[in-house]
Amino acid sequence: MQENFSLKPYNTFGVDAKAKYFIEVQTLEQLRDAISYSKDHHLQILFLGGGSNILLTKDFDGLAIKLSFKGISEEDLNENEVLVTAKAGENWHEFVMYCLEKNYGGLENLSLIPGNVGTSPMQNIGAYGTEIKDIFVSCTVLDLENLELKTFNLEQCHFGYRDSIFKQEGKGRYVILEVSFKLTRKDHHIKTEYGAIKTELDNSGITHPTIQDVSKAVINIRQSKLPDPKVTGNAGSFFKNPTIPLVQFEELKHQFENIPGYPNGDVVKVPAGWLIEQCGWKGKQIGNAASHKLQALVIINATGNATGKEIFDFSTEIINSVKEKFGIELEREVNIL
Ligand SMILES: Cc1cc2nc3c(=O)[nH]c(=O)nc-3n(C[C@H](O)[C@H](O)[C@H](O)COP(=O)(O)OP(=O)(O)OC[C@H]3O[C@@H](n4cnc5c(N)ncnc54)[C@H](O)[C@@H]3O)c2cc1C
Known part of the structure; x- marks a missing residue:
């Protein structure tokens, strides 16, 4: 655990706010210990994923916990569908690329969104006609009230536009540990109607796009329109x-x-x-x-x-x-x- 720790590298605004205490956790045991410590010392907790959706307006007088659980697993559901589960600390875009390499469809329109997998259900991340609710199956969380594990299915997450139970009544109560998605192995549902995807594909002469083509088109559009947080x-x-x-x-x-x-x-x-x-x-x-x-x-x-x-x-x-x-x-x- 570190004291008076600058969170500048841990938020994409690059704001130089300090946390009174900071710890990075890689296992459930470490997370439980960190939470128990904060309870014993009456410290507020701030969970950090990629820091790409927070604005730190002042120093944080508590314990900032960076969630760095890693790992991806798969389970066959049927001939055409696979259940892919990723731990909270996996980088979202790297996870999307992992799935595309395996030719698993469903996440391609969500390419290049910054942040981590564990945060994706918080605001039901969305882009280019897809939201995670479209492929979401469940997430496992730790309930901070009793330190027990709990699973939320699609219905229980109350997903809405940039919204979920985790931003509403469950705010501050649950820490998301892993998320499972149902993806296609073949017969992918290609979505090109939204934004400039179709124009981007037309410009590259692609008439029958694959999920990888859609992902590349989305990446090109995003890079041309949005500032790279590493630079600005x-x-x-x-x-x-x-x-x-x-x-x-x-x-x-x-x-x-x-x-x-x-x-x-x-x-x-x-x-x-x-x-x-x-x-x-x-x-x-x-x-x-x-x-x-x-x-x-x-x-x-x-x-x-x-x-x-x-x-x-x-x-x-x-x-x-x-x-x-x-x-x-x-x-x-x-x-x-
Ligand atoms: C250039 C750019 C483009 C973006 N484009 C999009 C877009 O197209 N669509 C979109 O939806 N979003 C977009 N975003 C916003 C952001 O990428 C997403 O909201 C992303 O899911 C945030 O993830 P994070 O890990 O960085 O979250 P953080 O900023 O680390 O955390 C966000 C909030 O969730 C809490 N939190 C973090 N991890 C957990 C956890 N495991 N359990 C419980 N609480 C947690 C934090 O305490 C904080 O309140 C964009 C951001 C940037 C910088």
């Missing part, structure tokens, strides 16, 4: 796309005729990036924080020296101006600590 600190989309009542959307349409929206029954999902851009934030910098020049939805640590508080205040300014112009309240997707 960020946590991907800072806000969720808001869902508003159809009536409100229709009223806004009178005033802003180009406003994009994706109707679903009596609600409409509006791209947060468009709203932010309309308020003049795209590429704008205040102090060390900025909105990315290619994607207004991404807030960046522009100089590498931004504090978490600076980034948080920047995000509040964006929320206020979107609220003022459109009457829509943006919700942060990133976990604020």
